[in-house]
Amino acid sequence: MDDPGARPAIDVQDLGVRYNLRLTRRTTLKGSLAGLVRSRDQGAATHFWAVRHLTFRVAHGESLAVIGPNGAGKSTLLLALAGILQPSEGRVVLDGRVSTLLTLGAGFEQELSGRDNIDLAAAFLGLDHRQMAELTPRIIEFAEIGPFIDAPVKTYSSGMKARLGFAIATAITPDILLLDEVIGTGDQVFRARSQARIRELVAQARAIVLVTHDMSFVTEFCNRAILLEKGTIIHEGEPAETVELYRERVRQHKLLAESEAQRFATMPGQG
Amino acid sequence: MSIPSSKAVASGRPGDPRPSLLGLVRAGLDDLLTRRRLIGFLVGADLKRTHADTIIGQLWWVVDPLLQMVVYAVLVGVVFQRSTPDFPLFLFAAILPWKWFSTTLSDATISVTNRSSLIRQVPFPKLVLPAAATLAGTVSFAIGLVALGAVYLFYLHRLSPWLLTLPLVALVQLVFTFSLAVLFAALNAFYRDVQNVLRHALRLWFYVSPTLYSLEQLEDHGEIGRVLALNPMAPILTSYRSIIWGHEGAATRAPEWLGLGAVVVLSLVLLAVALAVFKRVEPGFARIL
Numbered sequence: 001m002d003d004p005g006a007r008p009a010i011d012v013q014d015l016g017v018r019y020n021l022r023l024t025r026r027t028t029l030k031g032s033l034a035g036l037v038r039s040r041d042q043g044a045a046t047h048f049w050a051v052r053h054l055t056f057r058v059a060h061g062e063s064l065a066v067i068g069p070n071g072a073g074k075s076t077l078l079l080a081l082a083g084i085l086q087p088s089e090g091r092v093v094l095d096g097r098v099s100t101l102l103t104l105g106a107g108f109e110q111e112l113s114g115r116d117n118i119d120l121a122a123a124f125l126g127l128d129h130r131q132m133a134e135l136t137p138r139i140i141e142f143a144e145i146g147p148f149i150d151a152p153v154k155t156y157s158s159g160m161k162a163r164l165g166f167a168i169a170t171a172i173t174p175d176i177l178l179l180d181e182v183i184g185t186g187d188q189v190f191r192a193r194s195q196a197r198i199r200e201l202v203a204q205a206r207a208i209v210l211v212t213h214d215m216s217f218v219t220e221f222c223n224r225a226i227l228l229e230k231g232t233i234i235h236e237g238e239p240a241e242t243v244e245l246y247r248e249r250v251r252q253h254k255l256l257a258e259s260e261a262q263r264f265a266t267m268p269g270q271g
Numbered sequence: 272m273s274i275p276s277s278k279a280v281a282s283g284r285p286g287d288p289r290p291s292l293l294g295l296v297r298a299g300l301d302d303l304l305t306r307r308r309l310i311g312f313l314v315g316a317d318l319k320r321t322h323a324d325t326i327i328g329q330l331w332w333v334v335d336p337l338l339q340m341v342v343y344a345v346l347v348g349v350v351f352q353r354s355t356p357d358f359p360l361f362l363f364a365a366i367l368p369w370k371w372f373s374t375t376l377s378d379a380t381i382s383v384t385n386r387s388s389l390i391r392q393v394p395f396p397k398l399v400l401p402a403a404a405t406l407a408g409t410v411s412f413a414i415g416l417v418a419l420g421a422v423y424l425f426y427l428h429r430l431s432p433w434l435l436t437l438p439l440v441a442l443v444q445l446v447f448t449f450s451l452a453v454l455f456a457a458l459n460a461f462y463r464d465v466q467n468v469l470r471h472a473l474r475l476w477f478y479v480s481p482t483l484y485s486l487e488q489l490e491d492h493g494e495i496g497r498v499l500a501l502n503p504m505a506p507i508l509t510s511y512r513s514i515i516w517g518h519e520g521a522a523t524r525a526p527e528w529l530g531l532g533a534v535v536v537l538s539l540v541l542l543a544v545a546l547a548v549f550k551r552v553e554p555g556f557a558r559i560l
Binding site: 084085100107109116119124125126 | 308324392554555
């Protein structure tokens with residue numbers, strides 16, 4: 001933004017993602033038909049905007065933290081940036097190769113070996129044979145799986161799965177890296193190594209968007225932060241001040257909840 | 272996890288023109304062609320996963336259809352006392368392709384819903400999922416042909432050069448199966464009723480198809496034979512039986528060219544519709560799964 005000539009890595013304009021409540025999760029035909037009938041007289045409450053009117057940019061080399069309470073729309077935002085969710089309104093323009101690290105290991109084939117899973121992930125990434133041959137040893141080394149790489153993934157510990165997932169997602173040195181709550185995984189040693197890898201990616205002028213509840217990570221690694229609440233941006237600025245604002249709002253919420261609880265407890269005739 | 276192009280734009284402005292039917296079909300075919308490698312890996316993963324925890328492992332590909340044949344041979348031949356010469360081969364000629372059809376269709380129908388966690392994690396053309404399921408089924412059918420060879424050892428006098436047309440009949444079945452697979456996979460993402468109904472529909476479909484009997488055997492039953500002949504699987508199964516086992520009464524062992532031609536036309540229309548429907552609803556998958 002400081003340099004108007006440079007194209008941002010991520011350009012989000014008036015982004016909105018809407019979920020259709022009628023079709024979410026395990027719908028059946030009957031439920032859907034019933035909903036259709038009901039909507040005749042009710043109408044409005046069938047849609048839910050997870051995020052709306054979001055506008056921001058991330059320059060190359062920047063690392064942006066997205067913080068906020070549960071249900072604020074952080075994950076939805078990340079999914080939209082990754083191209084997994086299509087925007088319902090507004091637009092998302094990405095300049096560069098994107099890699100997502102959303103839920104570690106969720107895409108693994110349990111029956112297949114770690115090596116087969118690396119191949120499969122690479123095929124999903126659209127990597128060719130040569131790139132894959134180059135990356136596989138590096139992934140195996142970084143994940144520290146050792147001889148288990150040829151054992152089925154179902155025999156792995158959750159830490160091993162997380163390490164393998166992290167190694168795969170960060171192996172290709174993406175231009176844009178999207179991370180969702182993944183820094184806290186693994187043991188102390190691996191955590192240090194993964195943080196070192198992320199620092200490396202930041203240093204290589206890659207853009208990063210990170211969703212986390214780990215506030216110390218925000219102030220340490222990110223150079224900007226967005227506070228999201230109920231699907232809209234409450235604040236955008238320095239990580240330290242954004243985190244402070246967030247903490248302040250959480251405190252207020254807690255106080256409010258406590259006084260509500262108190263009032264409820266002292267109300268006569270309850271029990 | 273990555274978008275291969277260097278610049279990706281996703282927009283959701285309501286003014287965006289809806290892609291045409293032809294455009295959707297072309298986009299679907301394009302997905303399949305450009306992600307051949309991914310489809311290959313998915314097929315490989317599928318084949319490795321099946322029978323992974325069994326003692327005889329890959330041998331199940333051959334043993335399974337044989338056991339199924341034995342069950343029906345006992346049921347129809349011994350319990351119902353129906354006599355058709357060389358009955359095991361008569362049955363096997365239809366059961367093997369039917370098994371390909373039904374398992375592929377059930378696997379493909381749940382192929383999108385089964386990958387819901389991945390769909391919410393990685394952007395990729397979802398069409399590769401029913402395609403991989405269909406191809407994995409095709410591979411297991413091809414391996415099942417080894418079992419056919421084993422059965423043939425007992426009925427060598429039934430062998431005819433028409434057997435060489437089997438790949439052609441299989442190709443017709445493949446296109447028909449794939450078109451249904453794509454359609455059902457898309458619909459099942461929205462309504463899980465599809466997978467439940469399909470289970471029973473396939474069972475009924477099996478009994479109204481000429482698998483345990485041939486349509487010739489129904490000739491004295493009047494109308495019913497003519498109605499059952501409208502089933503697209505009927506000419507396919509009858510053709511298999513003709514080239515593998517033979518024809519009752521008729522001298523020629525040729526496949527039912529006319530019937531197969533009709534199925535090809537129907538399948539191509541169905542495939543275009545299925546691809547268009549799939550591509551149309553694909554962007555919604557991540558939102559509803």
